[in-house]
Amino acid sequence: xxxxxPALKEWPLWEVFVRSKQGLEHKHCGSLHASDAQHAxxxxxDVYTRRQEGVSIWVVPSNTITASxxxxxxxxFDPAADKIYRHPTFYDIPDKxxxx
Amino acid sequence: MYTQSFxxxxxxxxxxxxxxxxxLNAADEARQTHFDAVIDADGKIEPRDWMPExxxxxxxxxxxxxxxxxxxxxxxxxxxxxxxxxxxRKTILIAKVQDEAxxxxxxxxxxxxxxxxxxxxxxxxxxxxAKYSSIFNYPTLNWADVGVIGWLVDGAAIMNQIPLCRCSYxxxxxxxxxxxxxxxxxxxxxxxxxxxMMQRGTPEQKAMVQDAVNRTWxxxxxxxGPPDADSPNSAQGMRWGIKxxxxxxxxxxxxxxxxxxxxxxxVTLPDPDLKWNEARGHHDYGQIDWDEFxxxxxxHGPCNKERLATRVKAHEQGQWIRxxxxxxxxxxxxxxxxxxx
Numbered sequence: 001x002x003x004x005x006p007a008l009k010e011w012p013l014w015e016v017f018v019r020s021k022q023g024l025e026h027k028h029c030g031s032l033h034a035s036d037a038q039h040a041x042x043x044x045x046d047v048y049t050r051r052q053e054g055v056s057i058w059v060v061p062s063n064t065i066t067a068s069x070x071x072x073x074x075x076x077f078d079p080a081a082d083k084i085y086r087h088p089t090f091y092d093i094p095d096k097x098x099x100x
Numbered sequence: 101m102y103t104q105s106f107x108x109x110x111x112x113x114x115x116x117x118x119x120x121x122x123x124l125n126a127a128d129e130a131r132q133t134h135f136d137a138v139i140d141a142d143g144k145i146e147p148r149d150w151m152p153e154x155x156x157x158x159x160x161x162x163x164x165x166x167x168x169x170x171x172x173x174x175x176x177x178x179x180x181x182x183x184x185x186x187x188x189r190k191t192i193l194i195a196k197v198q199d200e201a202x203x204x205x206x207x208x209x210x211x212x213x214x215x216x217x218x219x220x221x222x223x224x225x226x227x228x229x230a231k232y233s234s235i236f237n238y239p240t241l242n243w244a245d246v247g248v249i250g251w252l253v254d255g256a257a258i259m260n261q262i263p264l265c266r267c268s269y270x271x272x273x274x275x276x277x278x279x280x281x282x283x284x285x286x287x288x289x290x291x292x293x294x295x296x297m298m299q300r301g302t303p304e305q306k307a308m309v310q311d312a313v314n315r316t317w318x319x320x321x322x323x324x325g326p327p328d329a330d331s332p333n334s335a336q337g338m339r340w341g342i343k344x345x346x347x348x349x350x351x352x353x354x355x356x357x358x359x360x361x362x363x364x365x366x367v368t369l370p371d372p373d374l375k376w377n378e379a380r381g382h383h384d385y386g387q388i389d390w391d392e393f394x395x396x397x398x399x400h401g402p403c404n405k406e407r408l409a410t411r412v413k414a415h416e417q418g419q420w421i422r423x424x425x426x427x428x429x430x431x432x433x434x435x436x437x438x439x440x441x
Contacts, residue, residue, distance in 0.1 A: 010217060010219050011422065011425070011426065029278075030274075030275070032205060032209060035422075035425035035426050035428065035429040036425075036433075046198075046202075047206075050199070050202065051282075070146070070148045
């Protein structure tokens with residue numbers, strides 16, 4: 001996620017994902033520094049859920065995330081661009097069929 | 101809380117409003133064109149996207165200054181936690197100060213996505229190189245200061261921060277959305293605390309509120325930063341979609357919003373020139389003392405030294421626990437590896 005240089009004394013960086021309520025997915029909400037996973041969970045509770053914003057938290061070491069390259073955004077996602085037949089609006093259906 | 105707009109000259113930024121600095125080669129030129137197009141379309145820039153170096157630097161400076169302001173902003177109010185007049189006010193104040201710590205953390209995280217480390221930023225603050233909002237270099241002399249910080253200082257902060265929710269840099273905009281959601285509690289708790297003193301307080305308590313307003317009003321107006329005419333960096337910030345509304349415009353909005361609130365509260369704002377201007381449809385207000393503002397920004401305010409010293413001491417005295425936590429984590433990891441082997 002970031003290009004920071006790890007300093008010796010700095011606690012590692014964690015990405016925080018919060019499920020705001022049962023039935024919804026965990027969503028990325030930010031990052032924080034903590035010494036280990038348990039510590040990161042406690043910190044995440046205090047930093048990101050002070051007003052009951054969550055019922056479940058995931059923390060992931062930031063350096064374990066593999067991300068697609070922003071520079072190759074075009075070539076990476078291009079294959080989907082010309083496949084308009086994957087969308088329902090590609091197909092003309094007579095009005096009298098009703099909602100489909 | 102909020103950091104004011106500084107107009108320290110940024111050499112790479114061209115004042116003609118072009119987002120382009122100086123493309124180095126064809127590849128960078130293409131990236132610059134793409135960046136400009138995204139900005140022009142009011143799009144968002146995300147951490148690993150290409151961005152001009154000056155844009156990155158400006159953001160690191162602004163976001164870290166903002167984070168520092170949140171952190172130092174805990175000190176003037178923190179002074180009153182042990183002396184809050186009731187358990188209710190104490191719990192509210194603790195929650196508020198904890199929010200400021202949280203705001204600092206959201207913002208440090210946002211700045212770190214630009215490639216600066218937390219330690220680098222803290223070093224900047226502790227060495228005095230980095231700035232923070234000058235409003236926190238004034239003392240909180242009485243309990244009403246706590247209310248006035250919530251009402252006026254956080255009120256000014258809200259004016260400033262709402263447009264930042266639309267900032268072109270994604271992580272900063274998202275951090276600001278989170279901050280703004282919490283800021284309303286800060287302003288309302290402060291105003292309500294003052295209202296109780298003005299409506300049910302003794303004459304001494306009412307005088308205390310007026311005194312706090314008198315001392316803080318002009319400093320709040322200065323928080324919006326120098327007048328537009330003296331803010332050469334503003335145009336570049338606007339071009340980059342970092343700044344959305346000019347300093348003077350935001351200041352005017354704040355004055356117009358605050359006048360009726362002061363009336364309901366029953367305090368006067370200490371400006372003889374403050375009056376409604378029918379033709380403009382806004383309130384006119386007097387001259388801000390910019391010399392005092394810059395003196396405070398440059399380290400000569402009444403509490404600059406004390407605030408920084410308190411901050412450095414807290415950091416140094418906390419070093420052992422940060423070390424201990426890392427040592428504990430390393431020990432746990434070794435133990436797990438041994439058990440697995």
